[in-house]
Amino acid sequence: MALLTPEDLANMTNALIENDRLITELTGLSLAGLCRDIYKTAPKNEKIGIIPITAGGGIIGSFSESLLFTARHFGMDGFITKNTDVAGYYEAVMKGADIILMADDLAYIAQNLRNGKISHNQICTGRIYAEILCRAKSDGGKGAAGKKADGANDGDNEVLVIGLGKVGTPALETFIKGGQDVYVFDVDSNRVDEIVSKYPVKKYDPAGSKTFLKIFEATPCAGTIPEKCLLQGSMISTPGIPCCISDELIEKYGVRVVQEPLGIGTLSMLYGVFDEVKG
Ligand code: NAD
Ligand code: 2YH
Numbered sequence: 001m002a003l004l005t006p007e008d009l010a011n012m013t014n015a016l017i018e019n020d021r022l023i024t025e026l027t028g029l030s031l032a033g034l035c036r037d038i039y040k041t042a043p044k045n046e047k048i049g050i051i052p053i054t055a056g057g058g059i060i061g062s063f064s065e066s067l068l069f070t071a072r073h074f075g076m077d078g079f080i081t082k083n084t085d086v087a088g089y090y091e092a093v094m095k096g097a098d099i100i101l102m103a104d105d106l107a108y109i110a111q112n113l114r115n116g117k118i119s120h121n122q123i124c125t126g127r128i129y130a131e132i133l134c135r136a137k138s139d140g141g142k143g144a145a146g147k148k149a150d151g152a153n154d155g156d157n158e159v160l161v162i163g164l165g166k167v168g169t170p171a172l173e174t175f176i177k178g179g180q181d182v183y184v185f186d187v188d189s190n191r192v193d194e195i196v197s198k199y200p201v202k203k204y205d206p207a208g209s210k211t212f213l214k215i216f217e218a219t220p221c222a223g224t225i226p227e228k229c230l231l232q233g234s235m236i237s238t239p240g241i242p243c244c245i246s247d248e249l250i251e252k253y254g255v256r257v258v259q260e261p262l263g264i265g266t267l268s269m270l271y272g273v274f275d276e277v278k279g
Pocket of ligand 1: 003164166167186187188191219220238239240261265266
């Protein structure tokens with residue numbers, strides 16, 4: 001399991017703001033609006049208690065601070081406990097936290113102490129990054145020649161999913177539910193076989209010539225997007241760290257890339273534990 005580093009989080013605040021702008025451009029909804037639409041929940045002045053955890057690799061510089069930035073940026077009240085671990089949990093409860101955020105090396109969770117809901121970072125991250133692509137309408141790609149009657153381009157309903165792990169799997173489930181035609185690839189061919197036997201998806205053949213307007217990536221490796229699968233105006237939604245595509249390819253194909261190290265997944269987790277709302 002790859003751990004975040006302070007370097008990964010160095011530009012997180014700007015990245016969150018810039019990605020929210022891009023998500024709005026692609027989907028017509030802001031990140032918070034999208035989360036509300038997906039989970040049918042909304043915040044109601046919950047106080048977010050963030051607990052630094054020393055287990056395993058220990059405290060990651062800027063991790064708790066990045067969570068607090070995210071909570072406050074989206075209008076929530078929050079605090080980081082002075083104590084860590086169990087003492088921090090006790091402190092958070094005693095200070096009136098409604099929702100707890102905490103992470104060790106294996107899991108990053110949110111728990112709503114009022115309604116009992118719990119959410120997991122990998123699941124919520126896969127889901128929100130996939131929903132962004134499900135709802136994205138390209139204005140590039142095949143251009144006017146590829147337009148269908150509903151205004152979508154050919155290829156708007158096809159997606160390539162690269163990386164079939166703990167983030168990629170909930171993402172592909174989201175794509176299937178969203179009616180997308182899903183192609184999958186993983187460097188681990190056993191994992192590909194397992195996924196293809198369990199879900200209505202097709203194998204992506206790296207030796208073939210298929211191209212995609214929509215690509216989702218969740219691996220811990222750089223350079224995982226084959227150039228041959230790109231189109232002018234392809235859209236990539238990738239929580240993977242480091243980034244899966246070079247700046248050169250982004251520029252050459254005018255690719256729009258949704259990628260940010262922590263805040264998008266965190267907001268998805270928070271909406272996953274808020275109370276439900278009507279409409
Ligand atoms: P995982 O280990 O469960 O899954 C990764 C998958 O990628 C594996 O199936 C592996 O075989 C595959 N893979 C590795 N190298 C590959 C390559 N070169 N080409 C194709 N497939 C390859 O990991 P995960 O928990 O799913 O996390 C995936 C990535 O997402 C990690 O980089 C993690 O740090 C990141 N992540 C980011 C956020 C965020 O908010 N941005 C949140 C959670 C996880
Ligand atoms: O980065 C991680 C793990 N990869 C789990 C997250 C799942 N995507 N954990 C963060 C650890 C934070 C640390 N314990 C702290 O600062 O509290």
